[in-house]
Amino acid sequence: MLTKLTIKNFKKLESVALELDRSVVFVGPNNSGKTSALQAISLWELGLRKWAEQRNKPAAMTTINRYDIYAAPVPSVRQLWKNLEIENNVIEIFAAGFTQDKSFAAGFTQDKSWRVGFEFIYANPESINCRLMSESDTLLDIFKNGLLEQVGFLPPLSGLAAQEDKLPIGSIRSRIGEGRTAEVLRNLCWLVAEQNRWQELAQLIQALFKVEIDPPEFNELTGQLSVTYREINQKESMDLANTGRGFQQILFIFSYVYFNKNTILLVDEPDAHLEILRQKEIYNRLSALVRSQQSQLIVATHSEAILNEAVFANKIIAFLGTPHIVNSQKQIVKALTTLGFDQYLLAAQKKRVIYLEGSTDFMMLKAWAKVLKHPLLPYLTDNPFVKYVANNPIDARHHFYGLKEAVPDLKGVALYDRLDRKLQSTDLQEMMWQRREIENYLPIPAVVERYLERQAGDLSLIRELMSDYMPPIAKKNREESWWFDTKMSDDFLDKIFRQYFQTLKQPVSLMSKSNYYELALLAKPDELDREVTEKLDALFLALQF
Numbered sequence: 001m002l003t004k005l006t007i008k009n010f011k012k013l014e015s016v017a018l019e020l021d022r023s024v025v026f027v028g029p030n031n032s033g034k035t036s037a038l039q040a041i042s043l044w045e046l047g048l049r050k051w052a053e054q055r056n057k058p059a060a061m062t063t064i065n066r067y068d069i070y071a072a073p074v075p076s077v078r079q080l081w082k083n084l085e086i087e088n089n090v091i092e093i094f095a096a097g098f099t100q101d102k103s104f105a106a107g108f109t110q111d112k113s114w115r116v117g118f119e120f121i122y123a124n125p126e127s128i129n130c131r132l133m134s135e136s137d138t139l140l141d142i143f144k145n146g147l148l149e150q151v152g153f154l155p156p157l158s159g160l161a162a163q164e165d166k167l168p169i170g171s172i173r174s175r176i177g178e179g180r181t182a183e184v185l186r187n188l189c190w191l192v193a194e195q196n197r198w199q200e201l202a203q204l205i206q207a208l209f210k211v212e213i214d215p216p217e218f219n220e221l222t223g224q225l226s227v228t229y230r231e232i233n234q235k236e237s238m239d240l241a242n243t244g245r246g247f248q249q250i251l252f253i254f255s256y257v258y259f260n261k262n263t264i265l266l267v268d269e270p271d272a273h274l275e276i277l278r279q280k281e282i283y284n285r286l287s288a289l290v291r292s293q294q295s296q297l298i299v300a301t302h303s304e305a306i307l308n309e310a311v312f313a314n315k316i317i318a319f320l321g322t323p324h325i326v327n328s329q330k331q332i333v334k335a336l337t338t339l340g341f342d343q344y345l346l347a348a349q350k351k352r353v354i355y356l357e358g359s360t361d362f363m364m365l366k367a368w369a370k371v372l373k374h375p376l377l378p379y380l381t382d383n384p385f386v387k388y389v390a391n392n393p394i395d396a397r398h399h400f401y402g403l404k405e406a407v408p409d410l411k412g413v414a415l416y417d418r419l420d421r422k423l424q425s426t427d428l429q430e431m432m433w434q435r436r437e438i439e440n441y442l443p444i445p446a447v448v449e450r451y452l453e454r455q456a457g458d459l460s461l462i463r464e465l466m467s468d469y470m471p472p473i474a475k476k477n478r479e480e481s482w483w484f485d486t487k488m489s490d491d492f493l494d495k496i497f498r499q500y501f502q503t504l505k506q507p508v509s510l511m512s513k514s515n516y517y518e519l520a521l522l523a524k525p526d527e528l529d530r531e532v533t534e535k536l537d538a539l540f541l542a543l544q545f
Contacts, residue, residue: 011036355400
């Protein structure tokens with residue numbers, strides 16, 4: 001089992017030190033380095049085995065060909081470096097760990113501590129040199145007795161080939177490392193059956209998916225393997241290719257684990273293709289199986305179900321900024337369990353949160369920021385952390401202060417429709433519109449006409465409808481209470497557009513509340529009420545961009 005890993009200058013990772021455990025979950029946004037960490041472990045193990053092959057030779061280095069690096073296939077080994085320059089052409093990977101009998105990386109064996117690291121030095125686009133950075137009597141004992149554990153890197157299943165040739169174990173491992181998982185699932189099933197563990201795997205699949213899976217068969221004439229299954233109480237069998245992606249993904253992972261004991265299992269997105277209700281069960285079963293086989297499980301995932309399940313039992317490392325353990329502090333665990341791991345990750349990544357009534361409010365704010373070319377626009381278009389709270393300040397406060405316990409530098413701002421209660425102005429800046437709701441800033445007659453003009457609509461009809469539904473005094477005075485107190489979404493916009501499309505015998509759904517932001521996009525800067533600019537300014541200031 002690996003207990004510690006340090007990585008320098010590898011792919012997405014400049015310099016990280018990770019404390020590992022029997023079960024570890026890597027979490028973080030896309031492109032944050034989770035998969036890079038898994039690949040670094042696999043590269044370290046490749047260096048260990050290459051060095052072991054030539055340990056009795058006098059050479060100080062061993063060479064690794066690009067095609068040997070199954071877990072990180074690249075067109076040129078240059079892409080393995082975070083920063084490849086003449087003075088910075090070394091990747092360093094140290095690891096530590098232990099098993100019941102033998103160990104690798106850094107850790108202890110038979111009460112002896114040890115550390116094993118490698119430098120990977122760029123040679124040319126096709127190869128790298130590997131140099132051992134440390135050596136000890138314990139390490140020599142490990143090589144003398146043979147390596148007990150192996151590293152298995154499992155990327156998400158890439159579908160399933162219609163036909164599958166029977167392959168030697170080396171070819172199976174290389175295809176998995178290259179991501180060609182579609183070509184080896186039946187082979188893994190065959191290997192499980194050869195170890196007389198098929199019944200265990202079949203019982204697991206039946207419990208999970210309510211199907212009976214038949215032992216794999218080999219056709220000596222074609223050299224191909226086949227696996228069939230059938231629904232419970234059904235006689236007709238169907239080929240494995242007819243199953244869904246989730247079924248195939250789980251069969252792939254568990255068949256690999258049943259075949260490989262004493263493995264450091266690196267699984268990239270085990271939840272791929274699985275519905276959320278099944279993700280928790282799969283993770284728990286996988287963790288239990290790995291423990292029973294004296295193996296180690298290191299998972300990279302985006303699954304909130306897996307994260308919430310792992311928060312109390314396993315070590316969770318977040319790849320946000322410097323990768324770090326996130327479930328070691330009580331306040332963070334509280335945030336994770338009461339609010340959800342996805343909310344913590346968003347808060348830790350974005351450092352800012354905006355609270356709004358609903359998604360239509362966000363779309364309108366973004367549209368107005370675009371019309372006004374407001375400095376808030378870049379943030380609104382960069383996938384911000386926005387939480388919808390149905391105009392309920394209590395819910396927003398509960399959410400914000402729960403997250404702030406775990407992310408102390410979190411900033412928050414809330415913008416509500418008009419409320420008859422006092423708002424606060426502390427760590428969470430709260431504001432409300434002066435008018436009844438955000439839609440009250442939309443019904444500008446010229447903008448409504450502009451929208452229908454672009455649809456080649458009947459302008460005379462919409463003018464007539466607006467005149468019918470708008471009080472005469474409101475037509476003359478934009479400060480009249482009608483503009484402030486009317487529920488514009490229900491009592492004006494919905495009514496004029498419904499009547500308009502019904503009169504023309506067109507679908508009423510052509511314009512609904514979810515589309516009202518299109519009106520905001522068509523406004524001109526001088527047509528917008530000054531409060532729109534004021535609110536965008538206030539949001540910008542509260543978030544301190």
